[in-house]
Amino acid sequence: MNRRRFLGKVVVGSFAALGLAGCRGRQTAQVMSPTDQSMVGSHAAGSETFQPLVDTAMANLLGRHAQGVQPAAFQQGPPAPARICFVGVENKSAEEMGDFKDQIYQQIDTQIVQSRLFAPISRRFVDVGLREARLRPDQLFVPANMQTFTDVMQRQGQPFDYLLYATITSGTTHDNQDYQRDYLLTLEMINVRTGQYDKESATLRKGYNRSMMAKVRNFNPFK
Amino acid sequence: MRKRSTIPPILVCGLALLAGCATHADRLREARTQFYRGDVGGAAAVLDREIERGRKDADVLKLDRAIVQLSAGDARQAERTLREVRDQFDYLEQKSAGESALVMVTDDNQGAYAGEDYEKVLIRAFLALSNLMTDGGDATAYSLQVTRKQEEIVQTGADPSGENPKLAYQRVALGAYLHGILRESTHADYDDAARAMVQVCSWEPGFRPGPTDLERARFGRHSAPGHGVVYVFALVGRGPYKEEAVEMPSTVSLLVADRILSETGKHTLPPTVAPIKVPKVVLAFNPVETIQVAVDGQPAGATETITDVGRLALQQYEAIYPHVIGRAVARRVIKKGILYATKEATGVSRDTLVNLAVDAAGVAWEATETADTRCWGLLPDKIQVVRLELPAGEHRLALQPLGRGGPLGPAPGTTVRVADGQNTYILANFPDGRLVGRILTSDSSR
Numbered sequence: 005m006n007r008r009r010f011l012g013k014v015v016v017g018s019f020a021a022l023g024l025a026g027c028r029g030r031q032t033a034q035v036m037s038p039t040d041q042s043m044v045g046s047h048a049a050g051s052e053t054f055q056p057l058v059d060t061a062m063a064n065l066l067g068r069h070a071q072g073v074q075p076a077a078f079q080q081g082p083p084a085p086a087r088i089c090f091v092g093v094e095n096k097s098a099e100e101m102g103d104f105k106d107q108i109y110q111q112i113d114t115q116i117v118q119s120r121l122f123a124p125i126s127r128r129f130v131d132v133g134l135r136e137a138r139l140r141p142d143q144l145f146v147p148a149n150m151q152t153f154t155d156v157m158q159r160q161g162q163p164f165d166y167l168l169y170a171t172i173t174s175g176t177t178h179d180n181q182d183y184q185r186d187y188l189l190t191l192e193m194i195n196v197r198t199g200q201y202d203k204e205s206a207t208l209r210k211g212y213n214r215s216m217m218a219k220v221r222n223f224n225p226f227k
Numbered sequence: 228m229r230k231r232s233t234i235p236p237i238l239v240c241g242l243a244l245l246a247g248c249a250t251h252a253d254r255l256r257e258a259r260t261q262f263y264r265g266d267v268g269g270a271a272a273v274l275d276r277e278i279e280r281g282r283k284d285a286d287v288l289k290l291d292r293a294i295v296q297l298s299a300g301d302a303r304q305a306e307r308t309l310r311e312v313r314d315q316f317d318y319l320e321q322k323s324a325g326e327s328a329l330v331m332v333t334d335d336n337q338g339a340y341a342g343e344d345y346e347k348v349l350i351r352a353f354l355a356l357s358n359l360m361t362d363g364g365d366a367t368a369y370s371l372q373v374t375r376k377q378e379e380i381v382q383t384g385a386d387p388s389g390e391n392p393k394l395a396y397q398r399v400a401l402g403a404y405l406h407g408i409l410r411e412s413t414h415a416d417y418d419d420a421a422r423a424m425v426q427v428c429s430w431e432p433g434f435r436p437g438p439t440d441l442e443r444a445r446f447g448r449h450s451a452p453g454h455g456v457v458y459v460f461a462l463v464g465r466g467p468y469k470e471e472a473v474e475m476p477s478t479v480s481l482l483v484a485d486r487i488l489s490e491t492g493k494h495t496l497p498p499t500v501a502p503i504k505v506p507k508v509v510l511a512f513n514p515v516e517t518i519q520v521a522v523d524g525q526p527a528g529a530t531e532t533i534t535d536v537g538r539l540a541l542q543q544y545e546a547i548y549p550h551v552i553g554r555a556v557a558r559r560v561i562k563k564g565i566l567y568a569t570k571e572a573t574g575v576s577r578d579t580l581v582n583l584a585v586d587a588a589g590v591a592w593e594a595t596e597t598a599d600t601r602c603w604g605l606l607p608d609k610i611q612v613v614r615l616e617l618p619a620g621e622h623r624l625a626l627q628p629l630g631r632g633g634p635l636g637p638a639p640g641t642t643v644r645v646a647d648g649q650n651t652y653i654l655a656n657f658p659d660g661r662l663v664g665r666i667l668t669s670d671s672s673r
Contacts, residue, residue: 027324140448
């Protein structure tokens, strides 16, 4: 081919290719149906981790109390559901939870309401109670502090029988470039009158792949 | 001998074109002057006029407009403006091959501006600050976005060779700090607050209250019963901006290279008469060291730097400067290559007038380049903050800008209502020794 014609074609072709390839696109989204599989966080835990943790831990906890919880005070007629004060979720894991923490609180709170075994106290009252008492959630397990907090809540007209506290922890196992992280959601429930303590937890293991071998091993086109 | 006869006329043509067009820096100068003089309305009018012209710098001018709106007390409108630019920059971050090609045959000003990395992060930080001055409902989300955007920028900063100059970026601690103080104010999320304060201490070790804040988040409480907390945020000093500079070593190197190729090659190349222009980040002298806050006539504390915007801009720009020069040199090489290919394709001989005309056109083409000086020009040099725990109730605060030698100007005041166990936020802009605009208070807008 003539060198001049070839050069001309190369120049024109290059610009045409540049013009056609790679245009900016607006971000799109779709509503996911309940049956759609959640996305899996590539760098940290997400919905795929926290949702099953909450479901499992709450199912275990509520299942154990399905026989009925006896409120401390004597009551005539059918027993009223015990009042539970859910003080919060503490993140002790290696990852930032970002906007998930408040969602986990709401998920747990909703499941307590729906169980009808317990009557939870609104978070707004709990927040005001903590502010009034100037107590940190982790300080409530000191008996004197618990008494102070109980008094504040009673003054608000929100007495309670149980204190519920959730903690997210993690443990990481490294395998050269890859690592496995085990997430553990622990629910601690304390009877404020008797001091009786109950605990339930759920765990989920997740592998993070950085090496090509691990990526190939875990590649599943049908997922 | 041939080149002696061709270069002088080409040089004349090139120099005639060097006068160039007005740059973003030129357009911004008037708005900056008005704003720093304290004429918020005048600065807004200048910016509105320039934005309406719809040039390629309209988005970045909107950022300046947001600072003017914020200083004027319209935090809600400032938030709207910032949100619009944030979304637009997110869109423009994507590469467009067509635009990339256009930029390589013209200059960077012909492409859309997606913001420097520090600007993308600071948009989110200012969104959080603006929102705190209104209802504060989205401030937590914005503060998380600050940290997330930084991570995203660093993670995607690796070049094809695997080197990542962005790993060296100074992090913006303001986002983590805002997240920490917001979570602490819930009285229930001290763990989140402690995590955020760890980041603050790590990213801004010079922030002296950092260890105390971390200690309080780990083991203390938000405030004593009957007390609330006031956070005074101060935007101090004139922020960084870009100016056009001549990259002389690269210009000379390219001139030598094109002369060698012209001597030895089949065709001549247009000489690199027009200098290679690149933007340079310029820092203005900041006379304001701190803002001393007096409460009810008594000194209560002084602001400390949580984010040094000037240092951040300079450091980030130094990290990517080789890339900026590389682009400018590559552009020249492409232009020369296109002219060489044109001569080859059309069969232009060396010693003809047509050859001279093509080279002159080449010099003129190169001389039309101007450096991309687009930048968020009304940023402060530093963002400072002081935390004051005060008894609940109404208090009179006075903000005194201090320089090395003492007070720099008058101490404007504001009245603030402190709520028991809650945070109240104050924002003021001191580009020089005096306040520009007004002092914003979160409790007055709720």
